Amino acid sequence: MDLDLRKLRYFVAVAQRQHFGRAAEELHIAQSVLSRQIMALERELRVQLFVRTRRTTGLTPAGEQLLADAEPLLANAEAVRRRAARAGGSGPLGFTVGFMPGLIVTPAVRVMSERHPELAVEVLRTSWDDQVQVINDGRVDVGYLRLPVDQRGLTVLPLLTEPRVVVLPADHRLAGLSAVTLTDLAGEQLLQNPEAVLPAQDAAALRDGRARPSVQAIRTVEEKLEYVAAGHGIVVLPLSVATFYTRPDVTHLPVHGLPPNQVALAWDRNRSSRLIEEFAGIAATLQAAPLDTVDARPATAHG
Known part of the structure; x- marks a missing residue:
């Protein structure tokens, strides 16, 4: 049986809010429709996902396990969609760098742009709440993180520490x-x-x-x-x-x-990209040498 991602999104919405009514409002669907979709998912999986009372909606052990697995699965699906849309667009090839407040990423971005004039290198400011999420769902190709974070599914390259x-x-x-x-x-x-x-x-x-x-x-x-x-x-x-x-x-x-706080560069462990590898090398080199010693000569771009 193939998992229905739409039903999985409905399940996550209810699990996170622990309330069918609030989840239905967030999803912009009728509560009765949401209830039917969750019951259909329970039948397909042959497990009970929620314990429902008049006042609360809680997760069963099966529901807790599904939530733990569903969130990264949905994030990966969204990342696939974003990357496919980006690759199929008519604009220039893009590369996006996430960064936490207080971190200066301009030197690495400038070097990457100089090496690849045809590449649209963009930046995205993140927060404690979404610094990993934007990597998982494909909004950024790499992210400058402040540790600790959940490192499951990530390749993490330590860069520096600061008080x-x-x-x-x-x-x-x-x-x-x-x-x-x-x-x-x-x-x-x-x-x-x-x-x-x-x-x-x-x-x-x-x-x-x-x-x-x-x-x-x-x-x-x-x-x-x-x-x-x-x-x-x-x-x-x-x-x-x-x-x-x-x-x-x-x-x-x-x-x-x-x-001290630890700063690292991270990206999706399942992605194979020469651009990511190159940017990681630039970021690591900039921590050990002045900017003017980094080779900024253009190179051939790879997806």
């Missing part, structure tokens, strides 16, 4: 110090997943501010800084990001004992 700092309100009790320790920050409201930015043994000392209703939807750096300035909590950022977003109502301090 991380804590960002505080300008009138915070610690703001006048030259540096702080993790002990100094104990009990502070961290507006991020503590385990994503701190060693496991230290993460428990900070309160996870994301649980507060007012900050559940924080995604961008700009939003985080607004909440910090308003006194809702603190955030940990790479130094380059904190410096780029300098503003008078917040300050940033070094944190003794805080591991």
